Amino acid sequence: MSMKYFVFLIALSGVFTTVGQKTSSEKKIAEFDAYVARVMQEWDVPGMAITVVKDGKVLFKKGYGIRELGKPDAVDTQTLFSCASTTKAMTATVLGMLVDEGKLSFDDPVTKFIPELRLHETYVTRELRVRDLLIHNTGLAGTDYFWSVMDISIDEVIKRLVLVEPSYSFRAGYEYQNTMYVLAGLVTERVTGKKWADVMNERLFKPLSMSQTVPGRSLSNSKNMTKPHFGVKGERKVLDYIDDSEIGAAGGVWSNVDDMSKWVIAMLDSSKHAGGRLVSKGTYEELFRPQTIVPLGEYPTFSVLKPQWITYGLGWFQHDYRGKKVNFHTGSLPGLTAIIGLIPEEKIGVYIFGNYDHAEVRHALMYKTFDWFALGGNRDWNGELKVLYASRTKAYEDEVQSFEKKRAANTKPTFSLNTYSGKYSSDLFGNVDVRAENGKLIFDINDKFIVAELPHWHYDTFYGPIGEAGQYTLVATFGLDAEGKIATLNIDGLEFERKDIESQGD
Numbered sequence: 001m002s003m004k005y006f007v008f009l010i011a012l013s014g015v016f017t018t019v020g021q022k023t024s025s026e027k028k029i030a031e032f033d034a035y036v037a038r039v040m041q042e043w044d045v046p047g048m049a050i051t052v053v054k055d056g057k058v059l060f061k062k063g064y065g066i067r068e069l070g071k072p073d074a075v076d077t078q079t080l081f082s083c084a085s086t087t088k089a090m091t092a093t094v095l096g097m098l099v100d101e102g103k104l105s106f107d108d109p110v111t112k113f114i115p116e117l118r119l120h121e122t123y124v125t126r127e128l129r130v131r132d133l134l135i136h137n138t139g140l141a142g143t144d145y146f147w148s149v150m151d152i153s154i155d156e157v158i159k160r161l162v163l164v165e166p167s168y169s170f171r172a173g174y175e176y177q178n179t180m181y182v183l184a185g186l187v188t189e190r191v192t193g194k195k196w197a198d199v200m201n202e203r204l205f206k207p208l209s210m211s212q213t214v215p216g217r218s219l220s221n222s223k224n225m226t227k228p229h230f231g232v233k234g235e236r237k238v239l240d241y242i243d244d245s246e247i248g249a250a251g252g253v254w255s256n257v258d259d260m261s262k263w264v265i266a267m268l269d270s271s272k273h274a275g276g277r278l279v280s281k282g283t284y285e286e287l288f289r290p291q292t293i294v295p296l297g298e299y300p301t302f303s304v305l306k307p308q309w310i311t312y313g314l315g316w317f318q319h320d321y322r323g324k325k326v327n328f329h330t331g332s333l334p335g336l337t338a339i340i341g342l343i344p345e346e347k348i349g350v351y352i353f354g355n356y357d358h359a360e361v362r363h364a365l366m367y368k369t370f371d372w373f374a375l376g377g378n379r380d381w382n383g384e385l386k387v388l389y390a391s392r393t394k395a396y397e398d399e400v401q402s403f404e405k406k407r408a409a410n411t412k413p414t415f416s417l418n419t420y421s422g423k424y425s426s427d428l429f430g431n432v433d434v435r436a437e438n439g440k441l442i443f444d445i446n447d448k449f450i451v452a453e454l455p456h457w458h459y460d461t462f463y464g465p466i467g468e469a470g471q472y473t474l475v476a477t478f479g480l481d482a483e484g485k486i487a488t489l490n491i492d493g494l495e496f497e498r499k500d501i502e503s504q505g506d
Contacts (some may be wrong), residue, residue: 044359047075081353084331092315139166185249210259228335264349424496
């Protein structure tokens with residue numbers, strides 16, 4: 001055999017191998033595609049979109065289902081969804097850019113940039129650092145009532161933070177905190193002299209060519225946008241968007257998988273992009289360095305996964321999976337979900353959007369992606385997590401039934417309904433106007449931000465469904481003072497005092 005012929009055979013063999021690998025790869029992607037479509041239906045999600053990145057390239061991306069139930073518009077790779085809390089990593093990255101430019105340090109006092117900030121404890125006010133805003137260790141429990149029951153500006157939030165009592169000692173634990181990320185966005189504004197939204201556009205979305213990504217839903221003119229969906233009494237419902245304008249830095253970004261592919265690629269490769277890199281190598285490493293120990297109960301999925309450790313970096317959760325470090329974050333707004341997952345060691349990343357409230361198929365698909373395209377194995381993540389979350393749904397339903405079974409029969413309110421009518425207020429939680437109407441009490445919370453119509457439940461408690469489609473419930477209980485007058489109102493744990501207590505009738 002001549003050397004020339006031998007070389008030809010080697011080359012030919014390479015051609016056949018390449019063709020074979022391509023066919024195998026196509027088959028693998030087709031099987032994954034079918035898997036995603038199937039499990040989405042099993043979780044009743046109307047629409048989803050997913051992108052998988054491997055070795056610096058988009059391996060797979062696709063939209064599934066529809067943008068809104070009852071309408072034919074399909075989800076595609078340009079359909080906008082809420083990034084929700086996956087926004088946090090973007091906010092942290094932009095702060096990292098300012099660190100690289102010497103405009104701030106992660107260890108600068110927050111009061112250097114927000115001098116009017118006062119927390120409940122003077123020591124914490126003084127010692128709170130920019131880093132603390134990003135790692136959920138401030139000692140404050142979740143303060144989402146700033147967004148869920150009232151519509152107030154960030155300036156007003158800052159005024160009220162001094163009233164929030166800590167639930168654990170400063171830096172002594174973990175409690176997920178959206179409000180601190182909103183403050184991080186304000187730090188960005190104070191340093192740059194520009195709105196957080198403008199900074200995100202200029203420093204993040206533009207360099208990465210994320211042309212359709214916006215730092216708030218209302219900032220997009222796209223008609224290709226999904227709607228939120230909820231499960232209400234066994235039926236899927238289309239509901240309206242919540243106003244997410246005030247939570248920008250914590251969860252305001254909207255995007256699609258075309259654009260998020262670019263974000264995933266950059267985050268897998270030390271923030272590199274076509275024009276350079278977003279942050280220095282040292283700052284990139286700092287973003288992913290574990291900062292806070294996270295309890296196992298933070299995500300129900302961990303009870304199945306059983307990681308050896310769970311931490312939080314600067315905008316990223318972290319845990320071990322099959323000997324690899326996973327950086328990930330979920331995002332959840334009412335009726336909308338997102339998740340991003342990275343294994344830098346394997347150069348693989350995934351981003352998943354959904355338009356159904358807390359559809360945890362996102363977790364199943366993230367780990368399936370890691371196994372399917374990088375780590376191997378055939379663990380039935382979908383089956384295991386469906387069992388887990390079905391049991392949690394059942395436990396919640398049982399809890400509601402247990403509460404309702406404990407209703408004291410044949411009771412009536414202490415007073416006539418008109419006596420409960422009046423004004424109730426809290427320096428922290430705002431105001432509630434109560435009035436009687438058609439045998440029920442109407443609770444106007446913070447100037448019609450929430451209006452709840454609740455029937456009598458038992459004694460001085462009123463209970464019933466609220467929300468656009470009755471997707472939530474509310475419990476309101478009145479308390480009496482020593483003179484037998486109505487003095488307080490507790491709404492789902494938020495305490496208000498009656499301001500016109502002396503004007504009550506008999």
